[in-house]
Amino acid sequence: MSVGETPITIVGNLTADPEIRFTPAGVALARFTIASTPRTLDKTSNVWKDGTAVFMRCTAWRDIAEHAAESLAKGMRVIATGRLTQHNWDTPEGEKRSMLGMEVEEVGPSLRFANATVTKTTRNGSGTPAQADPWDTPAPANTAPAGAGWGAAPEGGSEPPF
Numbered sequence: 001m002s003v004g005e006t007p008i009t010i011v012g013n014l015t016a017d018p019e020i021r022f023t024p025a026g027v028a029l030a031r032f033t034i035a036s037t038p039r040t041l042d043k044t045s046n047v048w049k050d051g052t053a054v055f056m057r058c059t060a061w062r063d064i065a066e067h068a069a070e071s072l073a074k075g076m077r078v079i080a081t082g083r084l085t086q087h088n089w090d091t092p093e094g095e096k097r098s099m100l101g102m103e104v105e106e107v108g109p110s111l112r113f114a115n116a117t118v119t120k121t122t123r124n125g126s127g128t129p130a131q132a133d134p135w136d137t138p139a140p141a142n143t144a145p146a147g148a149g150w151g152a153a154p155e156g157g158s159e160p161p162f
Contacts, residue, residue: 006084006103010056011110012036015075020069030065032072033057058082060104066106067084067121077114114157132156 018032038051058080060068074079082104089097109116 007081008084009079009081010034010036010054010102011079012054012056012077014072014074014078015055016074018065018069018072020065028062028065028069030060030068031058032060032068036079056080057099057101058104058107059101061106063121064104064107066103072107072109077110077112078107079110080104082106 012034013036015033015035018030020028020030022028034056035053036056037053039048040051041047042049080102082102083102085101087099089099091097
């Protein structure tokens, strides 16, 4: 995140499935809205009361956009973090308008009221799936006898070998 940007984290429910599109250069872009409604407990009546809902329009790019479109759906409770952005424009009638939005850096399901299964994707720097790494070999099998290792007494003695 750059200096002067406003970081934000929002927890809420998706109002619709993420909409994914691709730029002419092939870069993935996903847009979705998160609705967050504060709830407070009225202690006199012991009833939960909803506050004013905040609808945050979110934009995700590249891999995050593709993963969000594949993993998230309308109604899911999510946690998203990113930077607050402001969009300004003029209407055809000449009126000035503005809207706050969020440029998403991380998004995922909230596990407060749900379970999730995570599937890790491996990517190389170009955004395409990584090829098998010939240097990525499994660790050698442990050849030490059972019971030997840190804290185990050496054969014939009770003192550690150091």
